[in-house]
Amino acid sequence: MKSCIALLTFCLAFNSYGQILSPSGVSPNLLNFVASSHELLETYAAEAEKAFLVVEPEETVDITTDYWDTSKLKVIYDTEIKFPIHLQFNETNYVSPISKNKVITSRYGWRRGRAHKGIDIDLATGDSLFAMFDGVVRFANYSSGHGSSVVVRHFNGLETAYAHLSKLGVKENDSVNAGAYLGKGGTSGNARGSHLHLEMSYMGININPEYLIDFTDENQIRSQEIWITKDWTRPELHNSKQQSDLDLLTLKSQAIAAAKKPKKVYVVKSGDTLSRISSRNHISIAALCKLNKINKNATLKIGQKLVVI
Known part of the structure; x- marks a missing residue:
């Protein structure tokens, strides 16, 4: 940038000098140099205009208008959800909710005679927890069963819930970036030992988190375009002791065909x-x-x- 400014100053000086000289008293070489410097000046002026052009930021979608309830961990939706659900991600990776290896101790599925609507990730009380995607905190409070919890709504409509915290690090309506500190893990609520209970939902419908993202160290989202059938929202169809077989649906036609697939x-x-x-x-x-x-x-x-x- 400094060299550009210096060159512009030099060209301006020569350009002005060339304008006051009489052609009869100047050598042809000098006149040619002044003419070329004028062309160079115009080129750099155009480039400078581009460099200093201020681009207005895109308008951010307001995700806090519809069904925004900061008093409850679960939002009650009065609209019918049609399957298959279409979910889109702008990212290919997520930020791990914990800073160490993710060891899943209990999966989404049927457990001890009741639905377990999330996954449990091992941690020690006091371990820091982080937002997986950009979003806005919808809930940060104590909820029966889940204990101290944080719910973040993301810009694609997905919500992630982080439960059994020992300390909250955010409050309702806080905007958070992926990787933002949310609080510390613990055993609050109905927890058997310290762990993070992680839930993912869309418009109040819980989704098996392992269908959406890979919980290995790669921290990958399984697909930027994903279609969700009812089977991936029903805990009774899954076993909390083992990962369900993944049949990823990235096209609507695949999801419709899967829903019509004959039962075994x-x-x-x-x-x-x-x-x-x-x-x-x-x-x-x-x-x-x-x-x-x-x-x-x-x-x-x-x-x-x-x-x-």
Whole structure:
């Protein structure tokens, strides 16, 4: 920039000098030099105009207008959500919510007879927690069961919830960048040992976090375009002790086809129990009962057909 300014000053001086000289008293070489310096001046002036041009920032989307409730961890939506859900990410990576290796101790799925709507990541009480994406803090308070929690709404409509904190580091309506400090992990609420309970939801519907992002050290978002079917929002179809098989849907046509996919059917054999069938087919007993409209104490008959997804 300094050299550009110096050159402009030099050219301006010569340009002015050339304007006051009489052509008859100046050598042709000097006249040619003055003419070329004038052309050079015009070129650099145009470049300088571009360099100093102020670009107005794009208008930021206001994500705090619809269903913005800072008093509750869960927002009640009075609108019907149509599946498949289309979710878009501008990023290819996220910021890890903790500063060490992410060890998942419990997954999204059916656990101890009830739905576990997030994943648990091991940490020590006092470990710092960080926002995974840019967004605005919708909730930062104590919530029964979840304990001290922070919910951040992101610009694609996704919300991430960080539960069981020992200390809050933000407040409602705070704007945060990816990697911003949110608080410290702990055991508040209904927690068995210190861990981060992480939930992801869209318009109040919880989504299996492992379908959206990879929890390895790569910190990758699985796809910038992703379609979510009902199967990835139903904990009873997943086992909290093991990761579900991933069939990533990046096109709407794929999601529609997956929703229409024929169900897998299991034929009951001698000696079968609901526990054995659920274990063999990687599906919870609760899901088996719900899909087939039977009681968990129901007597199975040889040859009976059960939908196992």
